[in-house]
Amino acid sequence: MTATIQLPDPARLHTGDLARVGLEGLRGRPLRAVLSALGITIGVAAMVGLAGISTVSEAGLIAQIRALGSNLLAASPGRSLIGQTSAFPDTAEGMVTRIPGVTDVSAIGLVSGATARRTDKIDPAETNGIAVQATRTNLLDTLQGTVRSGTFLNAATGQYPTAVLGSVAADRLGIARAGAHVHIAGRWFLVAGILDTLPLAPEIDRSALIGWPYAARLGFHGHASTLYERSTKDTVQAVHDVLAHTINPEHPEEVDVSQPTQQLEAEAAAADTFNALFLGLGAVALLAGGVGIANVMVISVLERRQEIGLRRSLGATRHQIRTQFLTESVALSTLGGTAGIAAGLAASTGYALAMGWPLNLPTQTIAAGAGAAIVIGALAGLYPARRAARLTPTEALATT
Numbered sequence: 001m002t003a004t005i006q007l008p009d010p011a012r013l014h015t016g017d018l019a020r021v022g023l024e025g026l027r028g029r030p031l032r033a034v035l036s037a038l039g040i041t042i043g044v045a046a047m048v049g050l051a052g053i054s055t056v057s058e059a060g061l062i063a064q065i066r067a068l069g070s071n072l073l074a075a076s077p078g079r080s081l082i083g084q085t086s087a088f089p090d091t092a093e094g095m096v097t098r099i100p101g102v103t104d105v106s107a108i109g110l111v112s113g114a115t116a117r118r119t120d121k122i123d124p125a126e127t128n129g130i131a132v133q134a135t136r137t138n139l140l141d142t143l144q145g146t147v148r149s150g151t152f153l154n155a156a157t158g159q160y161p162t163a164v165l166g167s168v169a170a171d172r173l174g175i176a177r178a179g180a181h182v183h184i185a186g187r188w189f190l191v192a193g194i195l196d197t198l199p200l201a202p203e204i205d206r207s208a209l210i211g212w213p214y215a216a217r218l219g220f221h222g223h224a225s226t227l228y229e230r231s232t233k234d235t236v237q238a239v240h241d242v243l244a245h246t247i248n249p250e251h252p253e254e255v256d257v258s259q260p261t262q263q264l265e266a267e268a269a270a271a272d273t274f275n276a277l278f279l280g281l282g283a284v285a286l287l288a289g290g291v292g293i294a295n296v297m298v299i300s301v302l303e304r305r306q307e308i309g310l311r312r313s314l315g316a317t318r319h320q321i322r323t324q325f326l327t328e329s330v331a332l333s334t335l336g337g338t339a340g341i342a343a344g345l346a347a348s349t350g351y352a353l354a355m356g357w358p359l360n361l362p363t364q365t366i367a368a369g370a371g372a373a374i375v376i377g378a379l380a381g382l383y384p385a386r387r388a389a390r391l392t393p394t395e396a397l398a399t400t
Helices: 015-028 030-068 092-097 139-143 167-173 212-218 233-247 260-270 273-303 305-313 318-355 363-390 393-397
Strands: 072-077 102-110 131-135 147-150 162-165 181-184 187-195 207-211 226-231 255-258
Touching: 030 273, 030 318, 030 363, 072 233, 092 102, 092 226, 092 233, 102 139, 131 212, 139 226, 162 167, 162 181, 167 187, 181 207, 207 212, 226 233, 233 255, 273 305, 273 318, 273 363, 305 318, 305 393, 318 363
Parallel strands: 131 207, 162 187
Antiparallel strands: 072 226, 072 255, 102 131, 102 226, 147 187, 162 207, 181 187
């Protein structure tokens, strides 16, 4: 009788052994491993870093906007049913001050036909985007603005040809300091002051402000074109609900009421649309890194055929060989992804500290970057791992 030889079952490869064997290839070729993981590192760093900077910027801008006060409301005339621009009643400002919770009310009025020019030699049609606005003397207090140079209008200077320039208007006119003169509506005006940027009232930045009383001499009709109101924080919504009816009781639908802070926050949030571009750039780098890892793993399989043949001869199964190389590929991409996340977080943190903004990290992008690195590593190593597993011991050992 012929004796039957019972072959031993292949030994199972435990998790620790699998990790050790998978990482052995990386330790044996450290420079190649670093260069292979570099594409993954760059891709993940681009995703995390750019998204982090965008998130930090948005959080910082919103914090700055809210620091300016979310209790400011702005109202402007809308259009009537026949399409004509409406006008505020003369009593609008006084009526708004009677609303419970209102603390400050101010206004500006557009002086139609008036232009501000550096000299009288410039064509009056060249407005340079600068509007001439009549203004109340308490406007700067209501908007919580500051003067860059000089002083703001007061009850005395508002009676004379004196102007205050918004930050953009001053730049366009080439005026850096108070004391210069500008030509407005055929008259020379002394520049009493130049304002800092007013984020909550960008229309003021592009305006030349003159006193309300003196504006009447230039044909100003006396109606406010924009009314600004501040209230206590707990009454903002209540004031918002009644502001249009208070300004124009007969036609409240012809009054446009807005909250500048909400508009700026929406603009800051709209910057998230650029994140798609940033993520796209990072995805391209990730794909390039994945191709690089696949290429390196194919070369690794070719170089290590004798190792594969020896392990197969000692009892390693196809599944174990496949798992070994797949683990090595995933480990390679994971190391690259970890380095990329660290680099991206370092860039975001440094930017936040440099700008003095709150550190708001993009947790979803971090998780997506880590997940993408692992998935790409698995996909990149799938073909090389299957190729290694298909090698027979004799075929692999016969390689010279």
